[in-house]
Amino acid sequence: MIPLEWMPPLMFGGLVVFMLIGYPVSFSLAAVGLVFGFLSINLGFFDLNFMQAIPGRVFGSILSNELLLAIPFFTFMGAILEKCGLAEDMLESMGQLFGPIKGGLGYSTIIVGFILGAITGTVAAQVIAMALITMPVMMRYKYDMRYTTGVLAASGTITQLVPPSLVLIVLADQLGRSVGDMYLGAWGPSILQIALFALYTWALTLVRPNALPPVPRTLHGWPLFTKCMWGIIPAGVLIFLVLGTIMMGLATPTEAGAMGTIGAIVLAVVRNAPMSKLDKIAFGGGIAAALIGSAIGVVAFKSLPFKIAFTVMFAAIIWLCWRAWQERDLRNLIIQAFQATMRITAMVAFIIVGATCFSITFAGVDGGHWVEHLLSGLPGGVWGFLIVVNIFVFFLAFFLDFFEIAFIIVPMLAPVAQKLLAPVVGADAALIWFGVILCVNMQTSFMHPPFGFALFYLRSVAPKEVKSSDIYWGSIPWVLLQLVMVGLVIFFPKIVTITLDKPHGIDPNKVKIELQAPSDDEPPPIIIPPAKN
Incomplete structure (x- = not known):
């Protein structure tokens, strides 16, 4: 007979075997969960009624979760913005502003990546759009090829951290925290990461000035101003529709995603029809x-x-x-956006179903206590826990994307993180800090081989003369910068919590109660006693 304490590690081992064989992650999760579930029933660890919770969990509390509706909305918006020309205008205007300085095209790419990240929330649309526009210009002016590919991929992946990131929405849902607080916690790290990217570009202009030459400006005066406004104003409107409404409390992430989708369609129509x-x-x-x-x-x-x-x-x-809709090109654009959205939404739905089967069985065999015992006893206390978890997530991201990590691993780690991190930053901010750390870490999954999807996107649109080796070697400095950012967020939690430390509600020490006594000229108030029954 198999002891109960052996079941959790056996489940993990079975999941790894299924994935190494080549089965999709969603089907592997469901298969392992169901097989070990029926095995546990036969061994007497729980009864059949326990497994009957799976349909109720899937259809009752997960697929009916309105917060997850933000995923198709933001995906559709990103697919529309990918081809509507907004990224092109922003890159051209920023290139005119920063081009005359060394590394100007690099600064422009980083800034536009940050702004687009605050609109789309999707990596694929951002990397492809910026690569199609900026890479030919950088190649024309003899920018270092490895820097070119690296800055394009890294500036595209910053959207994983900049609100309204899909990663932050999913992490907030899995950690049981509000999306607004998760967004507030992510602002500090996202701005600091942009600063690190810009600092690296500046340092490279000092060490290798010929690798990042200046680009002559072709517009001046009023034409330059109008060019910049044509790129900035639509972006500002979309940022308000998506992010401003969430931060001001005017809309939920799902509602903001719907408004952003409408705004993206209108923008595509105005610019292309x-x-x-x-x-x-x-x-x-x-x-x-x-x-x-x-x-x-x-x-x-x-x-x-x-x-x-x-x-x-x-x-x-x-x-x-x-x-x-009567224009064929725009009609095809909208149809392609719908197709991309349906593919990603279906993938997420299958992962949710598989993760539910796995997590219910895992909880039934006392897997939560096994994970807590495994991680709570690590040397180094809180810092040892964070370092080990981030190393684990970093290597796990070689094979799984962020949806799979968020739905499988994060729910197992959340109770331990709450217990260990609460004494450091407080109970309310503990899981916000933990979620932002994981979000910074999971950026690297788009940048490192063998499954660096940002590198694949870049390879798919790069000219033939760009070597694949340049794309992979060019990503290494930026991955190291992202790992430096992980270390900063771990050892300096104020980067995350500084925006959460503002007091909310009423401070009882500042409450003053003033009673105005009646003057001599005013008659005393008439008090009517309550009626007697």
Whole structure:
């Protein structure tokens, strides 16, 4: 008879065997969970009723989770923005601004990667869009090829850390914390990582000035200003629709993703569809009516003008989208975006089902206590736990993507992390800190071989003269910078918690109660006693 304490490590071993054979992760999870579940029933570890919780968990609390609806919304928005031309305009405008300085195209790529990360939340769209636009320019001006490929891949993966990242949404869901707090905790590390990338670029211009030459500016004065505004204003509107509404508490991540999707469609239509005069009047008039009506509604504190304005605005959007649907190129763009979204959403749904089968059986064989006992006894206490977990996740990311790590590994680590990290940063911030650390770490899964998806995306669009060896060697300095960032977030938790330390609610030490005594000229108040029954 197999002892109970052997079951958790046997489940992990079985999962590894299935994946090494070549089965998809979602099917491997489900197979291991079901096989060991029925084995546990026969061994008397739990009864059949315990396994009947799987359908209820899948359909009741997971697939009906509105927060996970943000995944298809952000995926669809990223697929639309990939081909609508926004990245092109932003890169061209930033290239005009920073081009004349050494490494200017590198700075431009890093900044645009950060801004696009605050809009799309998807790596594939960002890497492909920036590589198609920036790589030919860098090659034309003789930029170092390894730096070129590395900065493009790294600037694309920063979207994993910059809110509204899909990784942060999934981690918040799995750790049981609010998405808003997870976003607040990620701002410090994301800004610091951009600073590290820029610092590396600056240092390279000092050591190898010919590797990152300046690029002459072709626009000056008013044309330069209008070019920059044409790239910045649409990005600012989308950032407000997606991120601003979440941070201001006006929308949930799912609602913000829906608004961002509508904004991306409108932007794609405006930028790519040939618009007649009637279309421009209908669309421009609808937006103007919405803005004026919103101002009237806010000033007058009445809801009617506000509702009328947005009714007119959505009517204009529907009219514009209908006109765009008649254009073959835009219709194909939207269809391709739907197809990409359906593929990713289906993959996530299957992973959720498989992870549910695995996690329920794992909990039934007391796997949580096994993981806690295994990790709580590590030498070094909190720091030993964080170092070992991050090394484990780093190597696990060689074979699994972030969805699989988030749905399989994170729920097992969360109870131990809460117990060990709470004395360091407080109970409320413990899992936020832990989630951001994992998010910084999981960036590397897109950058290192053998399954560095950002490198695959880059290879798929790079010219033939770009060697694959340059792409892989070029990623190494940026992976090291990401690992430095992991160390900084581990040993300096204030980078994460500084935005969470602001007091919320009422401070009782600052509450003052003032009672105004009646003056001599005022009669005392009349107190009416309660009626007697």
